[in-house]
Amino acid sequence: MTASDPPAATTAAPAAQVPLLLGSVFLVYLGQMTLNPVIAPLSRQVGLAEWQIGVTISTAAVMVVLTSQFWGRRSQSWGRKPVLVAALGLAVVAMGLFAVSAGLGMAGLVGGTTLFALFVVLRGIGFGAAIAAVPPTAQAYIADVTADEAARVKGMAGVGAVQGIAMVAGSVVGGVLSAFGLLTALVAVPVLLAAGLALIALRLRREPRHELIATPARVSPLDPRVWPFLLAGFGMFTALGFIQVITGFVVQDRLHLGAETTGLVTGGALLAAGLGMIVSQAVVVPRSGWTPPTLLRAGGATALAGFVLLVPDLGAAPLFAAVLLIGLGLGLAMPGYTAGPTLLMNREEQGGLAGLVGATSGLTFVVAPTLGTALYGVEPALPIVLGAVVMAVVVGFVLVHPRFRAVPEPAR
Incomplete structure (x- = not known):
């Protein structure tokens, strides 16, 4: 070791913190996924239309777009722990009040426009701003501590894998708890988030000041390395x-189920998608050694097959198989999408890039959920057909664009 080399404890410590960061991603998405199986029957029980739930989810996506780059850069200038503590604290408060509001709606004490506004403010604005902080923080950290393509792809796949595990666990938790009443699942969400907050506040180590970057670089979405x-x-x-x-x-609607049964069966469908993501990101990606462009091609084609299978109403088994294929395909493609551009950026740009990736993902949910629920009200197959068309365009794009033919070694 030379005089300029960092001490062994300093270089070893970041890797030891990665599981805690992945744990924070897991707990945030576990809370979100616990809510997913019950949100549709909840909306009908409290008298909200499908499009109002779409607007609520789209509002959360707007907050992700507006705050992701801020959180990504702050994770490099403030440190990961302050960012995660602030975000998880906001999430606990927002979802605790959301559960109270939903309970008042189910009791008939609040309804109509007032309840819709509470859903938008709490589940949309509050939780959307909170969840925006977590993936960019984890992704920027992993990009910062990995030095080669294989390690970085594996690390980014780890972020996706814990999201898939959270989808599985949340589907099980939400589906099972909904059998005891929808409010039970709603109350579980802030409890899970509070557990995550306690873990981060008590266990995550702050970076030494010299590891922080005072003015992280902004990254343009039009950068030819990125767009x-x-x-x-x-x-x-x-x-x-x-x-x-x-x-x-x-x-x-396809299986003709009641509210509580719908929550349980929807949990099973989301479980299938989560299992697909886990298999692809915890097994296929680390063992295949595929480059980011290859992951995008293979994953996109697999997801497209799932969308096509989901279009016709063929019964329960094909529905579950289609959702499984979509989860498997997107699980393959996501590490290619998140890791690919990090290999082209410098260390000072990683926080801004992670925020930009998060903002781009969030931007899709600004319009898609509202448009999807609106189209579903016109013709149930329309949003699925449109999703298949968009996925086909993506597959064609990653096959022909020269940027996906090769990705160089990581820039430092």
Whole structure:
């Protein structure tokens, strides 16, 4: 070791903190996914229309777009712990008040425009701003501590894998708890988030001041190193956004189920998608050694097959198989989308890039859930068909654009 080399404890410590960061991603998405199986039957029980739930989710996406780059850069200038503590604290408050509001709506004490406004402010604005902080913080950190393509792709796949695990666990938790009443699942969400807040506040170590970057670089979405990946990711998440919010409605209407049963079966469908993501990101991605462009091509084609299978009403088994394929395909493609551009950026740009990736993903959910639920009210197959068309365009784009033919070694 030379005089200029960092001490061994300093270089080893960041890797030891990665599981805690992945744990924070897991707990935030576990809370979100616990809510997903019950949001459709909840809306009908409290008298809100499908489009109002779409607007609520789209509002959360607006907040992700508006705040992701801020959080990504602040994770480099403030440190990861202050960002995560602030975000999880906001999430606990927002979802606690959301559960109270939903309970008042179910009791008939609040309804109509007032209840809709509470849903938008709490689940949309509050939770949307909170969840925007978590993936950019984790992704920027992983990009900062990985030095080669294989390690970085594996690290980014880890972020996606814990999201998939959260989808599985949240589907199970939300579906099972909904059998005891929808309010039970709603109350579980802030409890899970509070557990995550306690974990981060008590266990995550702050970076030494010299590891922080006072003025992280801004990254333009038009940067030629970045925009092809952003466009591919935008298409993928747009296609997903068309069907994610309507899954509960599809399950209820195609299988002719009641409210509590819908929550349980929708949880099973989301479980299938989560299992697909776990298999692809925890097994296929680390063992395949595929480059980011290859992951985008293979994943996009697999997800497209799932969208096509979901279009016709073929019964329960094909519905579950289609959702499984979509989860498997997007699980393959997501590490390619998140890791690919990081290999082209300098350290000072990683926070801004992570925020930009998060903002791009969030941007797709500004329009897609509202449009998807509106189209579902016109003709149930329309949002699924539109999602399949968008996914087909993405597959064609990543096959022909020269940026996806090779990705160089990481820039430092």
